[in-house]
Amino acid sequence: MQAATARRYGGPEVMAIETVARPEPGPGQLLIRVAAFGVTRGDARIRAVDVPRGMGLMVRAVFGLTRPRRPIPGREFAGEVAAVGEGRAGWSLGMPVMGITDGMTLGAGAEFCVVSAAGMVRPIPPGLDVTHAAGCLFGLIAAADFLIDQMALQKGERLLVNGGSGAVGAAAVWLGVHLGARVTATASAANHEFLCSLGAAATNDYRDGLPQGPFDAILDVPGTLPYARARPLLTPEGRLGLMTADLLPQLGAAIRPRRGGHRLSCGIVKEKPEALDRALSYLEAGYRPKITILPLSEIVEAHRLASSGHKRGNVVVTLEDAG
Incomplete structure (x- = not known):
């Protein structure tokens, strides 16, 4: 073959x-x-x-x-x-x-x-x-694992997806909107129309600096928004999902996920049959x-x-x- x-x-x-x-x-x-x-x-x-x-x-x-x-x-x-x-x-x-x-x-x-x-x-x-x-499947399963299982995103919350144009980021933008959140997404300006087509309420060119918060939840897909940079953008009880993090921040989040009122999540996405079934339900919903x-x-x-x-x-x- x-x-x-x-x-x-x-x-x-x-x-x-x-x-x-x-x-x-x-x-x-x-x-x-x-x-x-x-x-x-x-x-x-x-x-x-x-x-x-x-x-x-x-x-x-x-x-x-x-x-x-x-x-x-x-x-x-x-x-x-x-x-x-x-x-x-x-x-x-x-x-x-x-x-x-x-x-x-x-x-x-x-x-x-x-x-x-x-x-x-x-x-x-x-x-x-x-x-x-x-x-x-890869994008949907990863996005759902972070937004739902790890970050417990709720209807009406403000979500920032940092790096919204790739497989995981695009799925996260769509899923955030599907769950009833108000989504802001970062990407290069050439991808802003694409992000809006997914339902993003606002877009931000990462080269122009960080968007204006506060956000109830932030998902950092490419690993360019560590906690030190994300902290000023979070609400007092905001959550930060670090999808691509260095080893030390991953260990730190695992050992001490709470930072004041903030909560950090990172780690390996859980791949199991029920996660696949959930992803298929989002395809049936139109993604x-x-x-x-x-x-x-x-x-x-x-x-x-x-x-x-x-x-x-x-x-x-x-x-x-x-x-």
Whole structure:
């Protein structure tokens, strides 16, 4: 099968296309024929070990100390069931499915991947095309985990999404509006119309400084608004979600989440089947991410976009040109 691969750590140029052996499903697993897969900022960070300070050694311990242990990247996918492992009923060959690969196994960036049938995989809802199915879950699951589970965003509150134009930020803007919050979002001026289309009540160009508060909740997606900068913008009982934080601030937030009346949240997004089901409910409610679609032959460009920090919405790679 054809697969996108990264045999060493580095920039987008380390991405290649190779012919590799097709995986086979074991007991309780599904073999997915991948039609499209997402390329996220997280994928780009793993490829380059471009991670917050203090996290590099941990990332290498998981994914490979000197070179990638799992050379096929990618976690978000959409396609169809190609084979069903022993002991798994309820799945039929050819069933359209979408999901996220198990744990840190990666592997979605190929013509076929294997996932647990009891894990993060579901039938594609009616009316959702395969490219949107492949590029929507990461952002929605992460945004909901922070805004709902960690920050308990309430109707009528003022929310600031710092970095609102990427996969997670755009999902957070839409979700904040969906939950009844008044949302302000930061991004470059070129993305302000896009943010308004998601329902943002106000926009701010990050190059012009910080927006005027106060805010009941702030979600910092790119890691440019630590507590010291965010504190003047928060209400006396405001909450700050640090999605991309250095190791020491993460440890500090875990040990002492309360700072006066403020509460800090950070850490790994919880990926579990119920989080996937919640994301699907938002798709049924009308969320559709902005998608940039590229063929597998342009995998280097896909990773360049994901690494840029200025992409609008999500990047999805299709497998139509593979083979």
